[in-house]
Amino acid sequence: MQAKTKETIAAIEEKLTAKGERFTDARQSVMAALLEFDATTAKAYDIVEAMGNVKPMTVYRALDFLVAQGLAHRIESLNAYAPCVENHCAHKDSQYLICDKCEKVEELHSHAIDDFIAEQTAKDGFKISTKVIEIHGLCSSCQL
Amino acid sequence: MQAKTKETIAAIEEKLTAKGERFTDARQSVMAALLEFDATTAKAYDIVEAMGNVKPMTVYRALDFLVAQGLAHRIESLNAYAPCVENHCAHKDSQYLICDKCEKVEELHSHAIDDFIAEQTAKDGFKISTKVIEIHGLCSSCQL
DNA sequence: GAGCCAGTTGTTATTATGTAACGGCAATAT
DNA sequence: ATATTGCCGTTACATAATAACAACTGGCTC
Structure with a gap:
């Protein structure tokens, strides 16, 4: 350990x-x-x-x-x-960047993305409870 | 049927x-x-x-x-x-609104959300391949 | 301390979800 | 017609997650 x-x-x-x-x-x-x-x-x-x-x-x-x-x-x-060790603000609204090669996960905490989604869904009268935002790809190290 | x-x-x-x-x-x-x-x-x-x-x-x-x-x-x-019957543009980049009560699924096709995420992730040098964006909650009908 | 309660754990079994592997069949190409 | 490719049927298996119940633990109250 x-x-x-x-x-x-x-x-x-x-x-x-x-x-x-x-x-x-x-x-x-x-x-x-x-x-x-x-x-x-x-x-x-x-x-x-x-x-x-x-x-x-x-x-x-x-x-x-x-x-x-x-x-x-x-x-x-x-x-x-x-x-997840860092204790960020709300912690409920994070977005994950997942490297499909090295499997490392980074968190975004974009209020902007949240606000944006909230705004878009409001048009439909949809009431959000939880969001799953998982973005797959390659992290900067694994692109080499 | x-x-x-x-x-x-x-x-x-x-x-x-x-x-x-x-x-x-x-x-x-x-x-x-x-x-x-x-x-x-x-x-x-x-x-x-x-x-x-x-x-x-x-x-x-x-x-x-x-x-x-x-x-x-x-x-x-x-x-x-x-x-999914409608044939929208790219079809790769949709966001789903999932009602946890009636289980109906609606699709958003917000380029804005996509652009936003692209912009945010670019800062980290992350290269996106696929996105999972699933928003849970209650649709307008089920809120009554 | 004795009794009580809520939360936690151990254990077993079971359900839910998803794939591997292989042989055969069907459509198409040469 | 024969080769190739993709599709299907089948069996078995692998992975992911939960149910149910009894036993234990830690902190309460009396």
């Missing part, structure tokens, strides 16, 4: 306990596993495998928790997850 | 043969089944069930074809499919 992972876990622990949430062993382990993939996406069963001796159910439950806490994102178009 | 479905199938047949594509029985049946769901999303296995006596593989193959031809869309966030 990378040193950085340990640090991050410790920092998260602090934040969660402050919030009154329980950062249990299972949750820590899954978060750690996710972080070890180093900003690339990981499938639930990748984590199951990486952890060894754990049941899928355990991993899915932990992932649900992490997503709810904004510590991970689910990437719908890949059935995968990415860790 | 609705009368409208038959018409639509016939129209598609014509268009596909003009393109040199084969609109086989399996493909027709799956397209018809998809249309019968009447603009709501359908899961692959819903179609398997609706058709009876068909294997999943058959349905998945037909769906792949239909998606490739722009006659259906895959909704990643639902693992589902929606028919």
Whole structure:
């Protein structure tokens, strides 16, 4: 386990306990596993495998928790997850840039895109609850 | 089977043969089944069930074809499919408004949104290949 | 401390979703 | 007619996710 992972876990622990949430062993382990993939996406069963001796159910439950806490994102178009350590503003409205080669995920937080979509959908009288915005392609490093 | 479905199938047949594509029985049946769901999303296995006596593989193959031809869309966030009859411009860059109550899907074709995203991602040197933009919420009818 | 409650975990089984592989058949091309 | 290509049927399998229920844990209250 990378040193950085340990640090991050410790920092998260602090934040969660402050919030009154329980950062249990299972949750820590899954978060750690996710972080070890180093900003690339990981499938639930990748984590199951990486952890060894754990049941899928355990991993899915932990992932649900992490997503709810904004510590991970689910990437719908890949059935995968990415860790998220930075705590940005709302966190509900992000857009993901997913490199299909190196699998790294970057987040955009364009209020402009949000506003734009809100404006366009308002015309239809559509009431937005959640948005899935996942942009696939090649990151700058992988274009070489 | 609705009368409208038959018409639509016939129209598609014509268009596909003009393109040199084969609109086989399996493909027709799956397209018809998809249309019968009447603009709501359908899961692959819903179609398997609706058709009876068909294997999943058959349905998945037909769906792949239909998606490739722009006659259906895959909704990643639902693992589902929606028919698409109108032939709009590029067809690669649409945004979907998905009502979580009635399951109807509407398409936006906002060049503005596209341009905006292109502009934002250009800053990161990210080269876009495909975009998944799926907006969930309630359509105007279902808000009442 | 004893009892209680909500949240969490362990375990098993099951459902849902999607593919691989291969042989045969059908349409088209040479 | 024969080769080639694409399509289909079938079986088996792989991957993704959830249901259900019992047991445990941590913090409450009395």
